[in-house]
Amino acid sequence: MDTDIRQMFVDTAARLFSEQVTRDVVNGLEKGTWPADLWKQVEEAGLAWAAVPESAGGAGGSIGDLMAVLREAGRNAVPLPLAETGLGAMMVAQSGLTPPVGPLALVIGDAGSSVRISGGRVTGSAKRVPFASIAGHIVVVAGGEIAVVAASNARIATGQSHAGEPYDDVTFENAVAVAAGKSSVSADRALQLAALARANQMAGAAERVLAIVTQYSKERVQFGRSISTFQAVQHMLADMATHIAATSAAARTAAYDAEDGDGSFSIMAAKTQAGEAANRICAIAHQSMGAMGYTYEHTLHHYTRRLWVWRRDYGSETVWATRLGQALARGGADSIWASMTASRLVA
Amino acid sequence: MTMPTLDFPPFRLPDDAEALRTEVRAFLAEELPKVKTTDKFRSWNTRSPEFSKALGARGWIGLTWPKERGGGGRSFLHRYVITEELLANGAPAGSHWVADRQSGPNILRFGNEELKSALIPRILKGECFFSIGMSEPDSGSDLASVRTRADKVDGGWRVNGTKIWTSGAHRSHYAIVLLRTSGQREDRQRGLSQLVVDLKSPGLTIRPIINLYGKHDWNEVVFSDCFVPDSMMLGEEGDGWLQVTSELAHERSGPERFLTNFHVLTELARLVGRQPGARAAETVGKLVTRLWTLRQMSLSVAGLLENGKSPVVEAAVTKDLGTLFQQELPEIARIVAESDAADEDDLAQFLDLAQMATLQAPAYSIQGGTTQVLRGIIARGLGLR
Ligand SMILES: Cc1cc2nc3c(=O)[nH]c(=O)nc-3n(C[C@H](O)[C@H](O)[C@H](O)COP(=O)(O)OP(=O)(O)OC[C@H]3O[C@@H](n4cnc5c(N)ncnc54)[C@H](O)[C@@H]3O)c2cc1C
Numbered sequence: 001m002d003t004d005i006r007q008m009f010v011d012t013a014a015r016l017f018s019e020q021v022t023r024d025v026v027n028g029l030e031k032g033t034w035p036a037d038l039w040k041q042v043e044e045a046g047l048a049w050a051a052v053p054e055s056a057g058g059a060g061g062s063i064g065d066l067m068a069v070l071r072e073a074g075r076n077a078v079p080l081p082l083a084e085t086g087l088g089a090m091m092v093a094q095s096g097l098t099p100p101v102g103p104l105a106l107v108i109g110d111a112g113s114s115v116r117i118s119g120g121r122v123t124g125s126a127k128r129v130p131f132a133s134i135a136g137h138i139v140v141v142a143g144g145e146i147a148v149v150a151a152s153n154a155r156i157a158t159g160q161s162h163a164g165e166p167y168d169d170v171t172f173e174n175a176v177a178v179a180a181g182k183s184s185v186s187a188d189r190a191l192q193l194a195a196l197a198r199a200n201q202m203a204g205a206a207e208r209v210l211a212i213v214t215q216y217s218k219e220r221v222q223f224g225r226s227i228s229t230f231q232a233v234q235h236m237l238a239d240m241a242t243h244i245a246a247t248s249a250a251a252r253t254a255a256y257d258a259e260d261g262d263g264s265f266s267i268m269a270a271k272t273q274a275g276e277a278a279n280r281i282c283a284i285a286h287q288s289m290g291a292m293g294y295t296y297e298h299t300l301h302h303y304t305r306r307l308w309v310w311r312r313d314y315g316s317e318t319v320w321a322t323r324l325g326q327a328l329a330r331g332g333a334d335s336i337w338a339s340m341t342a343s344r345l346v347a
Numbered sequence: 348m349t350m351p352t353l354d355f356p357p358f359r360l361p362d363d364a365e366a367l368r369t370e371v372r373a374f375l376a377e378e379l380p381k382v383k384t385t386d387k388f389r390s391w392n393t394r395s396p397e398f399s400k401a402l403g404a405r406g407w408i409g410l411t412w413p414k415e416r417g418g419g420g421r422s423f424l425h426r427y428v429i430t431e432e433l434l435a436n437g438a439p440a441g442s443h444w445v446a447d448r449q450s451g452p453n454i455l456r457f458g459n460e461e462l463k464s465a466l467i468p469r470i471l472k473g474e475c476f477f478s479i480g481m482s483e484p485d486s487g488s489d490l491a492s493v494r495t496r497a498d499k500v501d502g503g504w505r506v507n508g509t510k511i512w513t514s515g516a517h518r519s520h521y522a523i524v525l526l527r528t529s530g531q532r533e534d535r536q537r538g539l540s541q542l543v544v545d546l547k548s549p550g551l552t553i554r555p556i557i558n559l560y561g562k563h564d565w566n567e568v569v570f571s572d573c574f575v576p577d578s579m580m581l582g583e584e585g586d587g588w589l590q591v592t593s594e595l596a597h598e599r600s601g602p603e604r605f606l607t608n609f610h611v612l613t614e615l616a617r618l619v620g621r622q623p624g625a626r627a628a629e630t631v632g633k634l635v636t637r638l639w640t641l642r643q644m645s646l647s648v649a650g651l652l653e654n655g656k657s658p659v660v661e662a663a664v665t666k667d668l669g670t671l672f673q674q675e676l677p678e679i680a681r682i683v684a685e686s687d688a689a690d691e692d693d694l695a696q697f698l699d700l701a702q703m704a705t706l707q708a709p710a711y712s713i714q715g716g717t718t719q720v721l722r723g724i725i726a727r728g729l730g731l732r
Contacts, residue, residue, distance in 0.1 A: 214731065233731075234726035235719065235722040235723075235726065238722035238723075241353060242725070245355060246668060249355035249357075249644045249647060266639075268632075272636040276633060276636070320632070321630075322625055322632055323632070324631075324632035325623065326623070328631060329622065329627075329628060333613045333617035334613065336613055336635060337609070340639050340642065341368070
């Protein structure tokens with residue numbers, strides 16, 4: 001990892017997002033307004049293709065750099081398919097194909113979808129595909145192949161997640177791909193990378209929840225004193241902070257492990273950790289803000305709704321914990337400690 | 348918006364620490380079968396002087412202490428590896444644990460030459476064990492309120508008062524005792540000092556206190572006109588509070604705060620077998636995830652400490668999450684075991700183990716700073732108080 005480059009990505013993302021991603025932009029997406037301007041700026045800043053090699057027109061960063069950008073995106077509830085585009089373009093480029101410009105959606109031939117690629121054509125359907133209805137192209141990874149399909153070539157039934165983001169059902173009927181070939185990653189791996197991305201977005205969102213809630217508790221006065229001086233509130237927030245810290249530590253470690261190796265153990269754990277902590281974090285956050293945090297007016301819901309929804313994307317904690325548990329069990333009880341210390345499955 | 352951050356940068360142990368792990372595993376595979384203890388389920392609270400001696404002979408007590416003093420001269424990261432391997436393998440490391448973790452380091456840091464040359468070589472050999480003399484009947488979380496007094500007499504101090512919950516005092520050689528050498532109880536942190544006390548001293552009585560599952564580990568230690576020589580003063584008179592705070596930092600951040608009952612997890616995995624049902628697999632996956640996350644957090648803290656930082660709040664976060672994990676582990680395991688065990692006898696044996704772990708669990712979030720004390724520290728770190 002190059003720390004200067006990493007800092008540059010993080011600074012660029014933090015500045016752009018905190019200036020441009022206003023409450024109206026986030027709420028706007030929920031009302032059906034695609035923030036085209038914001039997307040353009042994000043592309044121009046090199047954030048969408050953070051992990052695409054320079055030779056393919058990207059910013060030349062690592063997967064870890066992309067994850068650092070996604071933590072910033074989560075921290076600001078950025079209403080864009082940054083994870084999908086970042087990973088989709090990266091996988092397409094790594095497979096020797098040219099990634100298409102514009103927002104991308106991801107369909108992985110594993111996560112509850114029946115999608116197949118054969119002879120440059122794609123068939124099958126997938127449910128709850130984030131941002132498919134606004135994407136220019138859909139990147140499909142299935143059975144060792146990768147394909148890029150123009151969204152106009154797929155049938156898309158629009159829907160919306162409970163976080164107010166596009167969540168669309170996609171059907172391919174022998175759709176001709178713009179580009180197709182052997183994939184640099186398996187469908188299993190693609191799903192892991194997508195889970196890693198969501199875990200990092202969740203970490204960012206959770207860190208923001210901590211910031212919002214601690215600040216509010218210092219400002220809100222009841223019984224003549226700020227509520228942060230009540231020990232009951234202090235302990236509630238400390239409890240919440242431990243779960244946020246754990247989510248963030250796990251996501252960062254998984255990103256770090258994925259950067260110079262496979263990291264699949266860490267990724268499974270990180271998405272499980274984020275999923276397990278999300279409800280606890282959201283519940284305490286809302287409790288500590290009273291009615292104000294329950295309004296549409298306040299921005300707390302930008303983060304809590306995303307945490308609740310993102311749990312399910314690209315494998316919930318139940319899915320990943322079960323896979324991890326099965327893999328560990330196959331290795332036998334006495335290899336659990338060795339696997340934990342190596343952060344990979346040791347038989 | 349200013350963001351309060353709890354910073355846990357990813358940290359990986361260096362290769363030579365991992366190489367040490369291989370050696371430690373080989374050593375434990377050889378030594379552990381030889382150890383006899385009365386505890387049916389062992390942990391770092393289980394004492395075995397023979398095991399401590401064998402570990403000392405390997406040079407693995409005082410691993411981070413300076414070579415000039417006979418220590419290992421290695422980093423805290425190396426010590427981390429030894430500690431976590433002892434814990435995960437259920438090694439009976441209780442005899443030397445306190446001496447290695449906090450008493451030795453405090454003697455090296457604050458002690459006079461006489462104390463160092465008398466005690467450090469014996470600790471290193473695994474022949475000299477320590478207890479912690481902090482708590483009193485009227486001073487638990489509010490440690491600065493201790494009443495035990497030492498009055499100056501010719502050549503030393505005359506000590507009066509009562510310490511309580513003193514783990515292992517009946518099996519240790521010394522205790523480091525926090526007491527008042529000047530001023531009044533109202534002076535709180537000011538006027539406190541630490542004396543190294545020989546637990547065989549005349550005027551000192553050790554009475555057993557039996558814990559809820561019937562074990563004698565705790566004691567009440569009563570001082571009545573107990574004489575302690577000047578040379579046993581640890582550091583400067585009046586610096587007791589400062590020293591005790593640094594001691595508690597050592598006490599808080601280690602892997603014993605989440606690996607104490609790791610055997611419950613491995614035995615659960617053994618019980619549900621290599622092809623567990625979905626529910627058992629999910630449970631194992633979630634438990635391992637929590638433990639893996641805690642270990643990454645704790646490693647991150649170790650890395651920060653090694654780089655000269657003092658991550659007090661991060662250490663408190665890790666201990667809070669870790670101790671609560673240790674409390675939930677036997678309960679979660681018990682519930683899934685009942686629905687997923689294949690064999691009745693194996694289940695009965697596992698439930699026995701899980702039940703015992705449940706009886707031990709309440710202590711985790713009391714010793715070394717209660718959950719509420721830790722949350723106070725975290726809240727302060729978040730700027731709430
Ligand atoms: C297994 C075990 C081994 C031990 N070994 C040793 C040893 O070797 N040497 C030694 O000196 N001590 C030892 N202790 C004692 C330990 O340090 C104390 O138990 C601990 O500091 C808490 O003190 P207390 O038990 O008096 O509880 P108290 O301080 O009386 O606390 C009781 C309850 O009140 C809460 N509380 C207290 N103050 C506050 C506050 N300000 N805000 C909110 N809540 C509060 C606590 O969190 C707790 O829930 C041991 C304890 C255990 C359980």
